[in-house]
Amino acid sequence: MKKVSVIIPCFNATKYLPKCFMSLVQQTIGIDQIELIFVDDASTDEDATWNMLQEFERAYPESIMILKLEENMRQGGARNVALQYATGEYIAFVDADDFVSENFLLETYEKAKESDADIIQFEYFYYTDRLGAVDSGRNIMPEVIEISSVNDRKEFLISEKITYGCWNKLYRHDLLKTAHTAYAEHVIYEEPLFVYPLLYFANKIVILNDAYYYYRQNDSGTMRNDMRQEETLKMHADVQLAVWNFMKNTPFFQEYYDEIKLYFLHTYLYETLYFAKLRDFKPSYSFYKELEKTVFTEVPDYSQSVYSALIPKQLELYRMIEEGMTEEKFGGYCERL
Secondary structure (H helix, E strand, C coil), rough: CCCEEEEEEEECCHHHHHHHHHEEEEEEECHEEEEEEECCCCCCCCCCHHHHHHHHHCCCCEEEEEEECCCHHHHHHHHHHCCCCCCCCEEEEEECCCEEEHHHHHHHHHHHHHCCCCCCEEEEEEEEEECCEEEECCCCCEEEECCCCCHHHHHHHHHHCCCCCCCCCHHHHHHHHHHHCCCCCCCCCCHHHHHCCCCHCCCEEEEEEEEEEEEEECCCCCCHHHHHCCHHHHHHHHHHHHHHHHCCCCCCCCCCCHHHHHHHHHHHHHHHHHHHHHHHHHHHHHHHHHHHHHHHHHHHCCCCCCHHHHCCCHHHHHHHHHCCCCHHHHHHHHHHH
């Protein structure tokens, strides 16, 4: 068994893929200890990405697997397909336009084995070709979180020490098999559906302040532009609704209802509107009413929370909804959000 499987979704990726590839095959853990699974997500570059992946596979046939999708499934779908083939003891995810430091897999794997961790979370740099690596600005204290009771987990869940992105973590493969989580497909902002439920299955999480990942920033990035469109903004809300529905079908829903509700109250409606505001985009009132209807249906007690002190801005929105959110009030709310 390989120590780590690394999954790399690729779409029209030839510009940055060589740097990503070299950072992975030069890992100090040794190429023979890892499995790299590259997925061509139905690229439209006349097989340029696929031809490059074939060269990679020829160079390291014992350590590299390449897959080609006939239908574009976005990053979430590509990762889901690759997970079906992964055999490593631990799993990591790297995007094709990003890259990692040479000690990434050796040090995170050793930390995972040493502490018997289900999840290792590490830090990252922002990266641009013009500026190079830029510190993320996050001030993180290293920590080992052991969860042995319901109260332990509740404290952990509201602490927000774990991010909902997938690529700054190493995961025990058996944890993923037990949880049966999967990414949302054909959408952007696909990661919370995979990551968030794992916080209920994991019993030991290690947080590192070491930065191993270089997260490339593009001015024309998907999230920055797509979130200015109502259709793709809705994808964010749909993924958060999918998280809610996933959790409803787990044994955790009743015991941790207040915590799951807290997450939903923040992410489904409030965060969707907040993301729109960040991108100078005002959603239509009809768009808002569709999301409001879902809140009414899924969370009848939406205006109350045992964690009200943690979400004053969110509850302000829900109080306005309870009083009746007219189109005029909605417009005013969006202006001052």
